[in-house]
Amino acid sequence: xxxxxxxxxxxxxxxxxxxxxxxxxxxVVERSAGLLDRLRDRLEVMxxxxxxxxxxxxxxxxxxxTDLFIAATRDDAANVLACSIARHFKVPMTICRLGCTxxxxxxDAWTPAALGxxxxxxxxxxCVTQIRHALEHQAVVERIVxxxxxxxxxxxxxxxxxxxxxxPLHDFPEPALLARVRIxxxxxxxxxxxxxGSTVFGTGDEVYVAGPRAAVAALHERFWPGHSSTGPVVVxxxxxxxxxxxxxxxxxxxxxxxxxxSETTAAAFLDDLGRRALLIRGSSTDSDVLEEAGVxxxxxxxxxxxxxxxxxxxxxxxxxxxxxxxxxxxHKAEYVGIVPAMAAIDCGFSPRLAxxxxxxxxxxxxxxxxxAVLNRxxxxxxxxxxxxxxxxxxxxxxxxxxxxxxxxxxxxxxxESLVPTGEVxxxxxxxxxxxxxxxxxxxxxxxxxxxxxLR
Numbered sequence: 001x002x003x004x005x006x007x008x009x010x011x012x013x014x015x016x017x018x019x020x021x022x023x024x025x026x027x028v029v030e031r032s033a034g035l036l037d038r039l040r041d042r043l044e045v046m047x048x049x050x051x052x053x054x055x056x057x058x059x060x061x062x063x064x065x066t067d068l069f070i071a072a073t074r075d076d077a078a079n080v081l082a083c084s085i086a087r088h089f090k091v092p093m094t095i096c097r098l099g100c101t102x103x104x105x106x107x108d109a110w111t112p113a114a115l116g117x118x119x120x121x122x123x124x125x126x127c128v129t130q131i132r133h134a135l136e137h138q139a140v141v142e143r144i145v146x147x148x149x150x151x152x153x154x155x156x157x158x159x160x161x162x163x164x165x166x167x168p169l170h171d172f173p174e175p176a177l178l179a180r181v182r183i184x185x186x187x188x189x190x191x192x193x194x195x196x197g198s199t200v201f202g203t204g205d206e207v208y209v210a211g212p213r214a215a216v217a218a219l220h221e222r223f224w225p226g227h228s229s230t231g232p233v234v235v236x237x238x239x240x241x242x243x244x245x246x247x248x249x250x251x252x253x254x255x256x257x258x259x260x261x262s263e264t265t266a267a268a269f270l271d272d273l274g275r276r277a278l279l280i281r282g283s284s285t286d287s288d289v290l291e292e293a294g295v296x297x298x299x300x301x302x303x304x305x306x307x308x309x310x311x312x313x314x315x316x317x318x319x320x321x322x323x324x325x326x327x328x329x330x331h332k333a334e335y336v337g338i339v340p341a342m343a344a345i346d347c348g349f350s351p352r353l354a355x356x357x358x359x360x361x362x363x364x365x366x367x368x369x370x371x372a373v374l375n376r377x378x379x380x381x382x383x384x385x386x387x388x389x390x391x392x393x394x395x396x397x398x399x400x401x402x403x404x405x406x407x408x409x410x411x412x413x414x415x416e417s418l419v420p421t422g423e424v425x426x427x428x429x430x431x432x433x434x435x436x437x438x439x440x441x442x443x444x445x446x447x448x449x450x451x452x453x454l455r
Contacts, residue, residue: 001025004066004091006052006082007073008035010331010352011097011123015072016043017333018356018373029061052082062089070095070359076103080115087116095119095359099240121358123351128245130354130375131327134347135233135249135300137217138325139224141206141347144372144381146433148412153184153210153381153435155374156223157346160203164222170197177218181211182419184409185435187377190340192437195407204343206376208435210409212417228324231298232257236284236314237305238269241329241351245304250276257293259284284314287321296322304329312339319344340376349375367449374435381409381433382441384448388428392447398422400447405440409433 001024005012008030016026020043027046030036036047050057052073062069069086071079076098083094096117104111112120133143133154141155158164163173172178186193187206193199201207207223209216221227232255235242242258246269249256256277260266266279282289284303295301301318303311308330315328327347328339339348353373360370369383386393392400397408397420408420410433418424426432432448434441445451 001067002063002065003027003068003070004029004061004086006030006058006061006069006071006079007097008032008039008047009072009074010333011355012070012072013039013042014333014352014356015070015359016045018360020044027061027063027066029058051078053078053085055085058082058085059089062086062091066091068093068095068363070097072097072355076100080117084116093118095121095362097121097123097355099124119362121355121362123355123358124241124244126354126358127241127329127349127351128248130349131245131302131329131347132248134325134327134349137220137224138227139220142349142375144374146210146371146381146410146412147369147383147431148415148417150212151210151410151412151417151433152213152216153208153371153409153433154216155187155206155208155376156219158201158203158205158207159224159226161225162201162203162223163225164201165203167201168197169195169199169201174222177215177222179419180215181209181219182409184208184210184407184433185379187374187379190337190377192377192379192405192435194405208374208409210433210435211419229299231255231324232278232294234259234290234293234295234298234301234318234323236301236303236311238262238265239304239306242302242304243269243272245302246273246277254299257298259289259293283310285310285317287317290314290318290321298323300325300327302327302329306331308332308335312342312345316342316344336375347375367451368445371433379435379437380441381435382444383412384432384434384444386426386428386430386432387449387451390428390446390448390450392426393428395426396422397424397426400426402447403440403443406436406444407434409435 004027006029029048029052048061069091071082079096083096139156143154185208234257236259238260259280270279280293295318301323303314305311311328315326319326325346328345357372367385371381411418411420412431
């Protein structure tokens with residue numbers, strides 16, 4: 001495809017990198033020449049320097065043929081206007097990154113469609129949802145909801161106190177429970193482990209379990225026994241992202257405490273909350289402030305500052321002070337591979353990666369869906385829809401010759417989740433879920449769909 005991306009910030013760069021992996025032709029529009037220089041050093045892309053909301057600049061970027069336009073700057077108004085300009089020049093699909101929906105009014109017929117926007121993505125909202133999922137239990141590192149609403153693929157960390165430590169997969173203690181779910185992948189030291197019956201669970205392993213939501217939830221205590229939901233949730237930093245999260249947590253009735261150094265920002269936020277949360281003035285990288293906030297044995301410490309380095313430092317200090325779970329938000333691409341490797345940080349999330357996941361979901365075909373890029377390793381959750389006449393259609397899974405690295409996580413058939421055992425016969429219309437690298441996923445395309453979509 002010919003793709004034009006507006007914005008060379010963290011989101012734009014990650015989108016360009018992701019689409020570059022798929023051999024698309026890309027042009028990036030950005031006002032900062034410095035950002036474009038850095039982008040060209042890393043990727044083979046065309047660039048146009050200028051404001052994407054200026055007709056002449058965007059027209060030059062769109063060229064003769066553009067199949068997809070993505071407005072991914074931090075300026076909501078510029079993104080909306082740029083999508084409108086792109087539609088004026090007959091771009092068939094536009095995607096707009098937004099922080100809120102206040103630009104539109106359905107009652108006045110002032111809708112996204114009227115402004116030339118086909119799809120909207122809300123990375124901050126998606127990031128907050130991921131954090132809320134991680135707060136459900138100490139074991140949860142991330143959760144991916146699949147196309148069938150009751151099915152999910154959830155990463156669960158193995159506690160040092162878990163009876164699973166040292167246990168091979170074929171000796172799982174509760175075979176009846178395991179019959180309802182599937183161990184889809186194990187991430188160990190940021191790498192996918194090839195699964196066998198003899199694969200042994202280790203302390204700190206992040207095990208991705210797929211199945212119905214209730215069945216996956218029943219495994220939480222097995223992976224991390226002794227979970228406690230008592231204690232406050234401490235949030236560091238007041239900004240657009242943390243405001244959204246704190247409001248949602250307060251609505252859930254949780255005991256929330258917010259650390260913010262600015263007196264003006266803290267006072268305004270406290271008024272917005274209706275004083276439903278406790279606000280502590282100070283720096284989250286100050287041990288005395290963390291102690292005042294009650295971080296010792298808190299249910300979770302979530303660092304959401306605009307500065308990634310302060311987020312990481314504050315998170316390490318919070319763990320040292322006794323926080324039971326530490327969650328860090330980062331924005332720079334460089335930290336995607338660093339945060340998962342840090343023992344003091346239990347979960348790491350990024351609005352940038354949430355934006356990429358949202359765009360990939362929008363661009364999915366009926367045959368292939370990329371549900372998510374995992375936060376913990378460079379792997380993806382794919383859904384393939386089995387096509388009539390495909391080589392694997394009508395065959396038992398035991399008879400399907402696949403790469404050793406290809407593991408079917410789940411089969412969704414007519415609103416029912418099936419554990420993919422060897423005796424299951426694939427039917428046309430089945431949705432097959434797998435956790436894999438792009439290379440392994442490409443090996444599954446033709447046997448399941450008869451075509452190649454993931455170039």
